[in-house]
Amino acid sequence: MNKKAVIEKTIAAHIEKFGRSPEAVAWAPGRIEVLGNHTDYNEGTVLSAAIDLGHCFCISRSNHPGIHAFAIDVDKVAKFETTDVEKVSGFDWANYIKGVFYSIQEHLEKPISGFDCTFMGSIPMGAGLSSSAALEVSAAYAVLKILDATLDQKEIAKICRKAEHNFAGTNCGLLDQFSSIFGREHGLIHSDFRTLNVSDVNLQGDIEFLVVNPRVKHSLADSPYNERRERCEQAATQLAELLPHPVTALRDVSWEELEQHKSKINARAAQRAAHVVGEITRVEAGVNLLKAGHIEAFGKFLFESHQSSIDNFENSCPELDIIVEAARKAGALGARLSGGGFGGAAIVMVHANEAKNISEKIETLCKAQGVNPDFLAVTPSAGAQLCEISG
Numbered sequence: 001m002n003k004k005a006v007i008e009k010t011i012a013a014h015i016e017k018f019g020r021s022p023e024a025v026a027w028a029p030g031r032i033e034v035l036g037n038h039t040d041y042n043e044g045t046v047l048s049a050a051i052d053l054g055h056c057f058c059i060s061r062s063n064h065p066g067i068h069a070f071a072i073d074v075d076k077v078a079k080f081e082t083t084d085v086e087k088v089s090g091f092d093w094a095n096y097i098k099g100v101f102y103s104i105q106e107h108l109e110k111p112i113s114g115f116d117c118t119f120m121g122s123i124p125m126g127a128g129l130s131s132s133a134a135l136e137v138s139a140a141y142a143v144l145k146i147l148d149a150t151l152d153q154k155e156i157a158k159i160c161r162k163a164e165h166n167f168a169g170t171n172c173g174l175l176d177q178f179s180s181i182f183g184r185e186h187g188l189i190h191s192d193f194r195t196l197n198v199s200d201v202n203l204q205g206d207i208e209f210l211v212v213n214p215r216v217k218h219s220l221a222d223s224p225y226n227e228r229r230e231r232c233e234q235a236a237t238q239l240a241e242l243l244p245h246p247v248t249a250l251r252d253v254s255w256e257e258l259e260q261h262k263s264k265i266n267a268r269a270a271q272r273a274a275h276v277v278g279e280i281t282r283v284e285a286g287v288n289l290l291k292a293g294h295i296e297a298f299g300k301f302l303f304e305s306h307q308s309s310i311d312n313f314e315n316s317c318p319e320l321d322i323i324v325e326a327a328r329k330a331g332a333l334g335a336r337l338s339g340g341g342f343g344g345a346a347i348v349m350v351h352a353n354e355a356k357n358i359s360e361k362i363e364t365l366c367k368a369q370g371v372n373p374d375f376l377a378v379t380p381s382a383g384a385q386l387c388e389i390s391g
Contacts, residue, residue, distance in 0.1 A: 050182075
């Protein structure tokens with residue numbers, strides 16, 4: 001379902017459920033992580049893109065206290081207050097909304113109560129396309145509009161991250177929220193998570209991304225994500241004692257320095273650090289390749305990134321490995337897992353006129369090994385926005 005259809009259906013469902021038109025409607029896209037895996041919370045850099053799939057969120061005032069949130073996809077209404085930090089029992093998805101509302105309320109020092117909300121998404125759940133961040137960002141834009149409040153876009157991203165930390169239990173960085181907010185048409189987003197600077201990187205016009213989902217259950221909150229983060233922090237702490245310059249995060253460690261000193265720190269921490277430091281190195285080299293128009297060389301970095309996920313970070317899975325190898329054999333420009341890993345989806349970079357042929361080859365190769373993936377073609381798209389209300 002395309003963006004326009006999702007927005008129209010969400011508005012219509014809100015009117016039907018609550019008997020009034022929404023007073024604010026927002027759209028926020030999901031994202032693909034193109035290059036730069038697990039670098040955001042290590043103060044590194046990432047290349048990502050917002051996609052043409054996302055969440056629509058509607059909100060209107062009501063005559064009852066608290067929040068009533070209607071999830072169209074599951075046909076359920078969650079009811080909760082924003083006066084406490086207790087999780088919403090039985091409705092995991094409602095905790096993203098509650099977390100955002102609670103954090104905005106705390107930031108504005110203004111209570112958020114007495115609202116009806118409706119939302120719907122077009123992002124396949126568990127595919128690693130950041131459906132949670134799209135929900136958080138769309139909820140934030142909509143509630144800020146109805147409150148007639150404004151916040152800096154980066155502050156909104158931080159608020160959504162805080163909701164993820166405190167209410168969903170995933171100690172994530174800002175990548176997903178930044179991608180959803182700062183997305184641009186036909187381009188990548190180059191985010192620096194130390195300075196929080198965001199810049200655009202042009203992408204060759206005929207480039208398309210295939211999202212190939214092996215339909216493996218994916219939940220960062222249930223995965224070893226947090227343990228990986230702890231190992232990265234351990235590596236940075238131990239390397240800080242060995243290097244002659246300040247080290248506050250793995251961003252401060254070059255590939256050459258890691259190679260020189262990896263035998264002197266915890267072996268598992270060094271293994272995880274090799275992935276992150278390698279990724280930061282690939283991102284910066286990749287930006288230069290894209291600016292020079294060397295799309296084939298850039299694509300090779302995607303394959304290298306996935307191999308590092310297998311060897312160093314161990315956040316891939318057999319199904320994703322099969323997809324990436326099939327993409328290589330099918331002639332794709334590049335392929336890798338996208339997002340936190342431990343399930344989710346792979347992205348495959350192709351020339352648009354080759355997408356159908358490569359997809360068919362990947363499908364055939366995967367099925368021969370017992371994997372029957374879903375395919376989505378996505379294009380880099382604009383970031384979060386408020387929507388016109390009709391209906």
